Amino acid sequence: SAAEKGGYEYFMLKEIVEQPRALADTLLGRVAADGTLTLDEMRLTPADLREISKIVIIACGTSYHAGMIAKYAVEHWCRIPCEVEVASEFRYRDPILDHRTLVIAISQSGESMDTLMAVRYAREQGARVLAICNVNGSTIPRESDAVLYTHAGPEVGVAATKTFLTQLAACYLVGLYLAQVRGHKFGDEINTVIGQLAHMPEQVEKVLDTVDPVRALARSLADADTVLFLGRHVGYPVAMEGALKLKELAYMHAEAFAAGELKHGPIALIEDGLPVVVVVPSREGRSVLHDKIVSNIQEIRARGARTVVIAEEGDEAVRPFADELVEIPAVPTLLQPIVSTVPLQVFACELALAKGNDVDQPRNLAKSVTVE
C-alpha cells in the first residue's frame, strides 16, 4: 500500500532515502564515544581473532561487491591476507581452508543457496564462519559460528540499496575491530577512521540532499544502448555495483572496468556519445590514484565519451573533463563507497522509471535466490 511505501511510489525510492537511518542503526551500540568498538555478538573471542591467518569473503550479487570493498579495508587495516569470491565458484575449486581461516559470508537475506552451500563447505573444512546478514534468524546465521547483523530493517525492493550500505558498515566494523583486537601499527589511523565512520550517516544525508540533478541526467540517458563504468581501488567495486543496478533495473547493457585496465581493451569500446560513469577516488592519502583517473577521463573524453564524473566536492582537477559532474562529500578513501554508491542507485532507479519499469520487481529476478 501507499502507506507502507511512506508516500513513495516504489519501495526502492523509500529504501534509498532510509539509508542514513539504516547506517546509524547498524553503528548504534557498536561504536563508543572513545572510539572503542564493541562487537560481542561476534562470539569469537579475542584469542580466536588473534589466531586468524587468512580471511575469505564469500557472497553473491550486491553482497559480493560489499565483500570486494571489505578486502581493501581489511587488508590495509589488519594486514591479514583477504580473498573474496562469488559463493557459486568457491566450493568447486578446492579452496585452501583450515581452523585459522575466517570465512565471512555476506548475505542480506541469509538464504542465498550458493552462499549457504559455501558456508557449509567451509565449516566442514574446519574454517570458522562469520555471517553478515540483515534477516534475523535466517539460515546462514543459524549455520555460522558467529553473526553480525546489519540493522537496515526489511528491504522490499529486489535490488539491494540500504542493505548494501549497512553491509559496508558491518564490514568496516569487522575490519576495525580485528585491527583493534590484534593490535596494529596504524593505531591512530584506526581510531580516526572509527570516528569518521560514526559520521557517515550525515554524509549520506548530504548526498541525498544534492542528488536531484542525477535524476534529470538519468532520464536524459534513457535511450542509451550501453553505459560503461570505471573506477579504481574501492571505486572499482562501486563501479561494478553501479553497472549491476543498471542491468537489474533498467535492463540495459552496463559494464564496469578497473580504470587501469582501460588501455588493455575497454578503450576500444569508446565512441562518440557513449556514456561513461567514472568514480573518482578521494584525494586524501592516495592522490596518485586520483591523478591517474583524471588522465583516464581525459583519454576517454578525447575519444568522444560523454563523461559522468562522480568526484569529491571541490575537486577542480576533474571539472574540465566532466560533461556531467556529480559531487559527493569528501570522506576518507576507504569509506568513500558509502557515499559514492548513492548517486549510482538513484541513477539506475530513475533511468529504469523513465523506461517504465517496475523497480521493486524487476523482470526475471528474485530478492533471494534459494536454488543453486
Ligand code: G6P
Ligand atoms: C539476488 C538479489 C540481489 C542480491 C543477491 C544476493 O540476486 O536480487 O539483490 O544482492 O541475491 O542476496 P543475499 O540475500 O545473499 O545478499
